[in-house]
Amino acid sequence: MLQKKLEKMVKREINPWTWQNERSYNQAVEVKNVTGTLYVSGQTAINDEGISSTADMKTQLELAIGNLERVVTEAGYDCTNIVRLNIYTTSTEDLWPHFNILQSWVEKHKMKQALTFLEVVRLFETLTVELEATVVK
Template sequence: MNTNKTIINPWKWQDQLGYAQAVETDHSTHTLYCAGQAAMDAEGRPVTDDMGGQISLSFDNLETLLKQAGYTLGNVVRLNFYTTSIAQFFANYGQVIGRLKPTGCTPSSTLIEVKALAFPELMVEIEATAVK
């Protein structure tokens, strides 16, 4: 059974940021709740890199997790971003758009600046919910 997604945006300003104020789904048969994905290598060690590199590796890890479960970024309806620097995150936001736009992913989303993540080297963590 296919899941139909309806993007709900009462305004237009969020469109340039590639996210939706809300995403409604109907007839979903499965929901995948993903733990936060960060710039970690296959052995669970944080990869020290700049914000852009950490965003890229975090998305790589998220896509690996989604693929293992039979999903793609196109199935994602919610992304939460946790970062230690909103300024640095927005300076690299083109990478976020570059990962989402080709997949047709327009998730509801929240960006939160935090004091620290699980490891001091980490600057960003991405949490996702996907449906199919």
């Protein structure tokens, strides 16, 4: 019986420019030989009991990152393989001073994902930031 050889996942970064490198993302990411894809719903600063945070933007960002990381790892995936990250915030002005927290997290996992950063009028209840991801393996 012939057994198909499993090919290793390949991730290719596409960047016609260099300016995005300072912002910790790629213009596009091509992924080949994927064995699984995880589409993660927007993760926010909601605790284990389902209560939305009323904390400041910095604290909510840290909690949202922790929740995203928890969902990804509990699904058996690795944050390194987040290939798309969408950030929704109710205030770009309030989030931007804390963007280094997100950049440090991205660098820690060596992600270099495609990124969309969008200001919205409102999020659920008292929430101010939401992170949505696509992860592959």
